[in-house]
Amino acid sequence: MSNHIGIDLGTSTSGLAYLRPDGNPEIVPNADGERLTPSVVYFDGNEEIKLVGSAARDGGDPDRTVFGVKRRMDDPDFVVTIDGEKWTPTEISAIILAKLKRDCSAILGDFEDVVITVPANFNELARKATINAAKIAGLNVLRIVNEPTAAALYYAHSKKIYGKVLVYDLGGGTLDVTLVDVDSSSDSYRILLSEGARHLGGNHFDEEILDLYAEQYRTQKGGELYTNEMERRRALQSGEDAKKMLSKLQQVSGTVGNKDRGLARVELTRDLFEGAIKRLLTRTVMLVEQALEAVDLTPGDIDHVVLVGGSTRMPVVRRTLEDTFGFTAVSCGNVDECVALGAALFAKKAAKVAEVCNHGYGTLALVDDPETGKESLQNSVVIPKNTPLPCSISETYATSEDNETSIEVDITQGEDDDPRYVDIIGRITLQVPEGRPAGCKVKVSYSYDENQRVHARVKDEESGISKEIQIEYKGEGVLSEEEVERQAAYLKKLRIE
Amino acid sequence: MFARLFKLLFKRKVSSNADVVLQVEAKAEINAPFEIPMEPLPSLPESATAEELCELMDGMTHEEVRAQLSKLYRRHNRAASSLNPELRKQAERMLDAIVEARHRYLDFNSERS
Ligand SMILES: Nc1ncnc2c1ncn2[C@@H]1O[C@H](COP(=O)(O)OP(=O)(O)OP(=O)(O)O)[C@@H](O)[C@H]1O
Ligand SMILES: [Mg+2]
Numbered sequence: 001m002s003n004h005i006g007i008d009l010g011t012s013t014s015g016l017a018y019l020r021p022d023g024n025p026e027i028v029p030n031a032d033g034e035r036l037t038p039s040v041v042y043f044d045g046n047e048e049i050k051l052v053g054s055a056a057r058d059g060g061d062p063d064r065t066v067f068g069v070k071r072r073m074d075d076p077d078f079v080v081t082i083d084g085e086k087w088t089p090t091e092i093s094a095i096i097l098a099k100l101k102r103d104c105s106a107i108l109g110d111f112e113d114v115v116i117t118v119p120a121n122f123n124e125l126a127r128k129a130t131i132n133a134a135k136i137a138g139l140n141v142l143r144i145v146n147e148p149t150a151a152a153l154y155y156a157h158s159k160k161i162y163g164k165v166l167v168y169d170l171g172g173g174t175l176d177v178t179l180v181d182v183d184s185s186s187d188s189y190r191i192l193l194s195e196g197a198r199h200l201g202g203n204h205f206d207e208e209i210l211d212l213y214a215e216q217y218r219t220q221k222g223g224e225l226y227t228n229e230m231e232r233r234r235a236l237q238s239g240e241d242a243k244k245m246l247s248k249l250q251q252v253s254g255t256v257g258n259k260d261r262g263l264a265r266v267e268l269t270r271d272l273f274e275g276a277i278k279r280l281l282t283r284t285v286m287l288v289e290q291a292l293e294a295v296d297l298t299p300g301d302i303d304h305v306v307l308v309g310g311s312t313r314m315p316v317v318r319r320t321l322e323d324t325f326g327f328t329a330v331s332c333g334n335v336d337e338c339v340a341l342g343a344a345l346f347a348k349k350a351a352k353v354a355e356v357c358n359h360g361y362g363t364l365a366l367v368d369d370p371e372t373g374k375e376s377l378q379n380s381v382v383i384p385k386n387t388p389l390p391c392s393i394s395e396t397y398a399t400s401e402d403n404e405t406s407i408e409v410d411i412t413q414g415e416d417d418d419p420r421y422v423d424i425i426g427r428i429t430l431q432v433p434e435g436r437p438a439g440c441k442v443k444v445s446y447s448y449d450e451n452q453r454v455h456a457r458v459k460d461e462e463s464g465i466s467k468e469i470q471i472e473y474k475g476e477g478v479l480s481e482e483e484v485e486r487q488a489a490y491l492k493k494l495r496i497e
Numbered sequence: 498m499f500a501r502l503f504k505l506l507f508k509r510k511v512s513s514n515a516d517v518v519l520q521v522e523a524k525a526e527i528n529a530p531f532e533i534p535m536e537p538l539p540s541l542p543e544s545a546t547a548e549e550l551c552e553l554m555d556g557m558t559h560e561e562v563r564a565q566l567s568k569l570y571r572r573h574n575r576a577a578s579s580l581n582p583e584l585r586k587q588a589e590r591m592l593d594a595i596v597e598a599r600h601r602y603l604d605f606n607s608e609r610s
Contacts, residue, residue, distance in 0.1 A: 074578070121578065198578040199589075282596045286570045293567065377535065414579075416572055420538055423580045 005114045006150065006343020007100060007139075009093060009130065011070040012172030012202065012310065014039045015340035016100045018108055025154070025344040027337050031103040031497075036336060041066045041095050043082045049495040052099035062229040066092050068203065071173045074126035076475030088477045090129045091487055094136035098496050101137055112140045115347045117339050119169075120146040120176045120358055121196025123413070125473045127452055132479055136487045143350055144452070146358070147171075148178035149191060150342030151308040153353070156182050156189070157345055158332060163303030164192075168288070168329065169339075170317060171309035175200040175284055177291045179302075188352045193386045195291045196358075200283055202240070202311040208276040209239035213256050213266050220264040221257070231258050246270050247313045274316045281316065285324050294386065299325040307331040308338055357448045360385040360415040361456070364424070365397055379412050379422045383446045383454075392447035396461075399440045406431055409444055409458045411471065426471050428458045436462070538583065541590055547597040550590075562602045569595050 004019035013036040017025045027035045032053055042056035043064045056065060064082060072078040072089040079086045105111060116139075118130055127144055134141045148167035155161045162184040169176040179192040210225075213235055217225035226232040235256050245252045250270050257263035274281075292298065305327040311317065312335050321327045332338050346353065362381040369376065382395045399407060407430045414422030432440075441461040448454055459466035479487070541550060551569055553562060569591065576588035 076580075123578070196578075197574055278600075279593065279596050282599060283574075283592060286567065286595070286599070287574065289567060290571055290574070414575055416575065418572075419535055421572055421576050421579075421584070425580070 003113070004344050004347035005104075005108070005111055006145075006340050006345070006347055007097065007114050007116045008147065008150070008337075008340035008343060009070065009097065009116055009118075009133075010036075010039055010171060010336075010339070011068050011174070012039060013037060013336060014096055014100060015337055016104045017337070017340040017344040018104075019344045019348055025157075025341040027340060028104040028107050030100065031106065037096070037100060037103075039068070039070065039096050041069075041092055045083070047495075049497060050095050051497055052096055055497075060230075062233050065233075068173060069093060071199075072477070073129045074123050076125060076473050076478050078477045086476070088129075088479055090133045090477075090479050090484075091136065093130065093133035094487065094491060095494075095496055097134055097137035097139060098491055098494075101139060102496065112138065113142050113347075114139050115143050115145055115150075115343045115350075116141055117145050117147045117150050117343050119174045119196055120148055120178055120194035121174065121198060123359060124453060124471060125478070128473075129478070132484045135484050136491050138488065138492065142347065143450070145343060145346045145350075145353075146176070146178065146191075146194060146355065147339045148176045148194065148308065149180065149189065149353060149355065150340075150346050151306065151338045152178070152180040152182060152189060152342070153345045153349065154338040154342035155304075155306045155330070155332060156184075156187075157342075159306075159330060160184075161304045161306060161330065164297070164301060166288075166291075166302045166305045166327075167308055168305060168312065168317075168321065169308035170284065170311040171201050171336075172203050172311070173201040174198055175287060177287050179291060179295060179297070186352070187349070188354070189349075190354045190388075191356050193291055193295050193356060194358055195287055195294070197283060197287050200280060200287075201309075202243075204280055205243055205273075205277050205311065205314075206236055206240045208280070209243055209268065209273065210236050212268065212272065212276055213239060216266045217256060217264045221262055223261045225256060225264075226258070234258075242268050243273065244313075246273050247315060270315075277316075281320050284317075285320060288321075288325065299327060302327065305329040308335055310336040355389045355450065355452075356386045357383060357389055357391065358385065358452060359413050361446045361448075361454055362412045362414075362422070363395075363397070363444050364410045364412060364419055366400055377419055378417050379414065379419045381415060382444055383448060385415050387448070389452070390447070390449050392445060394443050394445040397442050397444060399436075399438050399442065402438050403435060404432070404438070404440075405434050407442055407458070407460060409442070409456075411456050426456070426469065428456060428467050428469055430458055430460055430465055430467055432460050432463050432465060538587060541587060547594040547601070550594040551598045553598060553602070559603070562598070566595050566599055566603070 006017050008015045015036045017027050019025050029035050030037045037053040038057045040057040042051040069089045069092040131141050148169045152167050162182045165180045167178040175197045178194040181190040214225040242252045253267045255263045307329050318329050321329050360381050361383045362379050365380040366375045367378040383393050409428045410424050411426040412422040413425050416422050443459045445457045455470050457468040573588040573591040576584050579585050
């Protein structure tokens with residue numbers, strides 16, 4: 001049994017890798033003989049069985065098929081209901097992980113300890129949900145690691161890529177841009193920054209093709225290409241197939257439609273497709289610009305650009321990076337496996353990796369504008385995004401009115417000064433003695449651990465009264481500790497194939 | 498930086514003995530228990546053009562347009578993953594407008610440059 005196992009729980013596909021005794025990571029295939037397992041779960045109506053992977057994806061009834069649940073991991077309210085039973089994104093992910101664990105342990109022997117990857121921009125709630133999913137699946141998460149970080153480890157290992165490396169990870173659902181300083185002499189990795197765009201990936205390109213198909217269908221047949229989810233899914237799948245072919249060919253054609261309204265022949269050229277996704281590509285360019293600006297670097301300062309994620313197989317992605325920034329990007333070919341492979345490496349090298357925090361945290365305060373002399377309600381950032389981890393930072397504030405007996409401190413997530421554009425994710429209330437004048441000092445401290453979990457502490461300096469909290473989320477889609485344990489016992493008995 | 502804590506009047510107070518772990522309500526309500534007298538989000542009229550949404554003015558230089566768009570991109574890319582559904586929706590619209598304005602004003606073959 002290997003001690004170093006990494007899992008990439010992806011939006012479209014998931015993979016597991018282990019570290020061989022010779023120090024090289026290797027993908028472990030599932031029991032269906034595939035190196036990557038589509039992250040799709042099918043709830044069968046006749047048998048008490050959950051199908052995961054290609055069989056689930058190609059299974060049929062869309063009402064019983066769950067796709068892309070990773071995009072919902074940060075949604076506290078999201079649940080899917082099948083046969084009257086509710087399933088949270090955590091539980092669906094647990095089923096996918098359970099399949100990987102069962103299939104791969106047939107090859108590796110029993111194991112529990114793993115490293116799991118998440119997009120760099122996953123928030124606290126989604127990270128916690130991922131850890132819970134693993135627990136339910138009978139896995140023990142040694143560490144959560146950001147996907148681009150894992151990929152950087154793999155590129156350094158397999159391609160000997162060192163220096164300032166920009167990892168460009170365009171997968172099924174998200175784009176992550178991460179800058180890593182890789183030191184070859186000490187084999188160490190210092191993350192300089194991570195920026196992410198949440199709804200930007202292969203799935204969104206597929207949607208654009210679906211729109212093109214629907215338009216061509218309407219012109220030819222005078223009706224709608226799809227009127228229900230089953231028809232929509234089929235057309236979307238044809239669109240994704242065509243998209244992949246367009247990574248190699250200039251032109252593809254096929255038939256789409258249904259038996260009631262008939263079939264239509266659809267044509268797609270690479271130019272037409274690239275035109276349709278230009279809007280989305282520009283968003284990717286702006287994210288790279290934002291990343292470079294944030295660390296005050298120019299494209300010329302970057303030693304290497306490495307490609308990660310299935311969507312980087314599209315020639316237009318590489319060309320856009322080249323035309324806009326002059327980057328000659330390096331690709332390892334197995335762009336959809338390198339995150340899992342890197343996660344297995346990370347399991348061994350975690351101590352050599354220094355991460356940054358991926359969200360800024362602050363509080364709401366009245367801030368004086370030195371220019372106008374006016375006060376306004378602002379988000380006052382305490383821990384700026386991209387601060388090296390682990391960290392602990394304090395800011396001191398003062399009460400604004402006489403005789404304040406209850407001091408309320410709002411905890412915000414986000415970097416914007418304007419409070420309307422940040423999330424207020426909690427509040428700490430301190431009860432303090434009566435009769436104090438305005439101007440009493442209050443210290444607000446945040447600390448951030450290596451798994452990107454945040455603790456907040458507020459201390460009234462005069463009375464010494466303080467309170468500390470860790471943010472917890474509640475909602476239909478969020479499981480309690482007891483529910484996690486109950487589901488873990490339940491999943492053990494479940495047939496998952 | 499030195500700032501002053503804002504004294505707020507709450508419609509619904511968070512219980513004062515909610516120590517150690519503060520439970521945050523579900524997403525849709527996340528702002529509700531913490532009603533804060535803040536200005537509402539700006540309304541984005543259906544008919545507004547990309548230029549209007551991005552507040553681009555006549556006579557702005559290339560660099561000013563670039564700076565304005567990149568500032569807006571930063572704000573709205575972050576807002577696109579907010580816990581507040583209304584903000585997320587606005588952010589998507591703004592991102593489209595930002596990209597449209599960029600294509601028009603900053604692309605190599607744009608009308609202006
Ligand atoms: N040859 C190809 N051309 C274009 N797109 C491709 C190609 N191969 C795969 N893709 C796309 O890549 C995406 C999947 O990539 P990948 O497996 O890296 O994502 P993921 O890890 O599941 O997603 P994420 O990292 O966003 O969670 C899909 O949208 C798929 O259509
Ligand atoms: Mg991925």
